[in-house]
Amino acid sequence: MAEAATTLLTTSDGRPLKAALATAQARAKRRAFLLVLPLLLFVLLTFLIPIGYMLKRSLEHDGFSGSAPSLSAWFKQQPGFDPANPPEEAYAALVSDLALMQKDKTTGMAGTRINYTVPGTISLFKAGARAAKDLQPPYKEALLALDPEWGMPRLWRAMEAASSPYTTEFYQVATDRKLGDTGWARGADQDRIYLYLFFKTFLVSGAITVICLLLAFPVAHLLAVLPMSKSSLLMILVLLPFWTSLLVRTTAWIALLQEQGIVNDLLVWAGILSDDNRLQAMYNMTGTIVAMTHVLLPFMILPLYSVMRVIPPSYARASRSLGATSWTTFRRIYVPQTLPGIAAGSLLVFILAVGYYITPALVGGADGQLISNLISFHMTKSNWSLAAALAAMLLAAILVLYWLYDRLIGIDRLKLG
Amino acid sequence: MALPIYASPLERVWHYAYIAICVLIFLFLIGPILVVIPLSFTSDAYFSFTDKMLHFDPAGYSLRWYDTLLTLGHPVPEGPRDGTWWKLAWEHSTWIQAAKNSFWVGLWATIMATTLGTIAALGLSRPEMPGRRMIMAVLISPMIVPIIIIAVGMSFFYAKACVAPDSAMGAIFGWMLSNKGCLANSYLGVIIAHAVLGIPFVIITVTATLSGFDQSLIRAAHSMGANPRVTFFKVVMPLILPGIISGALFAFVTSFDEVVAVLFIAGPEQQTIPRQMFNGIREAISPAILAVATILVIISVMLLATVELLRRRSERLRGVTPR
Known part of the structure; x- marks a missing residue:
């Protein structure tokens, strides 16, 4: 026996067993991976690369660098340039670029690029470009006589930053920082629109998550304790909204909640409201919250239900028999066992709510818009880099939540119906 | 669900209150969807129940908004509705064109997502799959990443x-792309975008079906001389077919209901039903949208019934008996 243990185990054709096993396992791994590879390549090409491209766009804008070559070249040779007092050569380069912009009709592009960081400069550039070819040296005096705003230190800071197509300025703008004469600083409180909207989106998503949890808990419990034959009938009532078009559900809420809608008609008919005092529940934040709660409720009910269904009723009975009241039993025995479901449902609803677009766009009015709607707004206004920067920030928030979901619950536990 | 015999009066009251609360929540879930159906038969241009409808006056009800679906967007010839009339409606009605677009885009997106997704799910459910968790996270992410980000990207x-339309590539692929030879404003672009959005659903349903699949059946088939292709079509496929079909239905519904990507990447030619509805709700809201909504509700009831039947069949085959 001792001799058999020391000789190496081999396969019938004489290879060591360990090596043969490793080869076989490597082959099996390769085969499994080859099955996934086509889809991975498809997702890479059509999903990951476009998102990567979007991230690149958020760091890139050649509106100024492409249309002001002389000034961009001059900035490159002057690393220690003082924006408070630009020399005559800089003004000369600027005037020749302004004349070029007028010729190439690129004034709008250059002005727009600078306008992101120094608001109100599109008209300045247009007026400057129109006058540029008639200006005589010394250009500094000539340009300042045309408009003293050409001497603003923050304008020169902005042009220096924009002389390279690559910039992090869109993230500065998207986090409500303002370019002042001495550099970037926190904006005034009333101007903090983007961070405020992010904050509002998270707050509203949190509120929707809590409302969904409160509504889903009793229903999921009912479905879990009923016998299967009855609960699968009731389950259809949960799954039907899940399968119904989002636009159908949004339309339905408009019919229900608008000023002349069914809910208001019922309340007036019942005498709860007077006819001239109808509820304004549509085209504002209330409309967004109600309609989104309805849309996202099944995403809370389903994970809660799948956890509750396997909780044995004997624990609750044991607790009651040991003298606990029904409230104590619920609070200390039942709820802790449902925590995995609560975590799964809440995270999923929150993640979906943060990125919601269609419902706020249709029923939110001016006040019920979320961050996705702002991204869409900037896309339609051709502020592509700013839209991309805002989208990248939203993406970062979502990825953190997704990572959390994977750590706490596991993606492979995600179920549909 | 019955009350235990030792329940106190307070608990009895609470029990019935609880059932009442549940009924109200079910009403909240299902009511808005059902309310659309009677509203779509209104004879007025209002989005709410008129007095005539509430008094069940036949004059308050009509099919005029369903008629609009056939006639919107083309001049309607006077005269009887014979074969030529229906042919005109079929070829020119805005809503019918949108329905055709939605159907074809949905079909191709579903075929793409289901084929690629099923093959990948087979690999993912093998125990020796390397980096399974990471790859799953990437493949599920189109469902998690906000649609607006995907659309912008x-x-x-x-x-x-x-x-370039005049290059060799343009000669091969040009017909699938837009006039300028780009994916933007083309049917192919919309189909690919919708396929990506449908993939997570296929992956989730097919891996769920495969989790109950006995891998030794594959080895048994191999040992009896079946090659991988025969094994798949004769052994694996029949057993996981319910999962594949429900994944495909999820993918189809996702595409059929998708509007944001279409708004961002499609041209005026790729008008789909959700896009038409979205614009309709934003601009001139008419009960024709309610008529479309009713038809869509009926379709979703049928799809839901199909998926439920498949799920039960799959559970029966896997020996999971309902308790």
Whole structure:
């Protein structure tokens, strides 16, 4: 026996067993991976690369660098340039670029690029470009006589930053920082629109998550304790909204909640409201919250239900028999066992709510818009880099939540119906 | 669900209150969907129940908004509704064109997502799959990443994803792309975008079906001389078919209901039903949208019934008996 243990185990054709096993396992791994590879390549090409491209766009804008070559070249040779007092050569380069912009009709592009960081400069550039070819040296005096705003230190800071197509300025703008004469600083409180909207989106998503949890808990419990034959009938009532078009559900809420809608008609008919005092529940934040709660409720009910269904009723009975009241039993025995479901449902609803677009766009009015709607707004206004920067920030928030979901619950536990 | 015999009066009251609360929540879930159906038969241009409808006056009800679906967007000839009339409606009605677009885009997106997704799910459910968790996270992410981000990324990328129309690539792929030879404003672009959005659903349903699949059946088939292709079509496929079909239905519904990507990457030609509805709700809201909504509700009831039947069949085959 001792001799058999020391000789190496081999396969019938004489290879060591360990090596043969490793080869076989490597082959099996390769085969499994080859099955996934086509889809991975498809997702890479059509999903990951476009998102990567979007991230690149958020760091890139050649509106100024492409249309002001002389000034961009001059900035490159002057690393220690003082924006408070630009020399005559800089003004000369600027005037020749302004004349070029007028010729190439690129004034709008250059002005727009600078306008992101120094608001109100599109008209300045247009007026400057129109006058540029008639200006005589010394250009500094000539340009300042045309408009003293050409001497603003923050304008020169902005042009220096924009002389390279690559910039992090869109993230500065998207986090409500303002370019002042001495550099970037926190904006005034009333101007903090983007961070405020992010904050509002998270707050509203949190509120929707809590409302969904409160509504889903009793229903999921009912479905879990009923016998299967009855609960699968009731389950259809949960799954039907899940399968119904989002636009159908949004339309339905408009019919229900608008000023002349069914809910208001019922309340007036019942005498709860007077006819001239109808509820304004549509085209504002209330409309967004109600309609989104309805849309996202099944995403809370389903994970809660799948956890509750396997909780044995004997624990609750044991607790009651040991003298606990029904409230104590619920609070200390039942709820802790449902925590995995609560975590799964809440995270999923929150993640979906943060990125919601269609419902706020249709029923939110001016006040019920979320961050996705702002991204869409900037896309339609051709502020592509700013839209991309805002989208990248939203993406970062979502990825953190997704990572959390994977750590706490596991993606492979995600179920549909 | 019955009350235990030792329940106190307070608990009895609470029990019935609880059932009442549940009924109200079910009403909240299902009511808005059902309310659309009677509203769509209104004879007025209002979005709410008129007095005539509430008094069940036949004059308050009509099919005029369903008629609009057939006639919107083309001049309607006077005269009887014979074969030529229906042919005109079929070829020119805005809503019918949108329905055709939605159907074809949905079908191709579903075929793409289901084929690629099923093959990948087979690999993912093998125990020796390397980096399974990471790859799953990537493949599920189109469902998690907000649609607006996907749409923004794709609209940037598709505008650059072009082939020159007069090149060899343009000769092969040109017919699938837009006039400028780009993915933007083309049917192919919309189909690809919708396929990506449908993939997570296929992956989730098919891996769920495969989790109950006995891998030794594959070895048994191999040992009896079946090659991988025969094994798949004769052994694996029949057993996981319910999962594949429900994944495909999820993918189809996702595409059929998708509007944001279409808004960002499609051209005026790729008008789909959700896009038509979205614009309709934003601009001139008419009960014709309610008529479309009713038809869509009926379709979703049928799809839901199909998926439920498949799920039960799959559970029966796997020996999971309902308790």
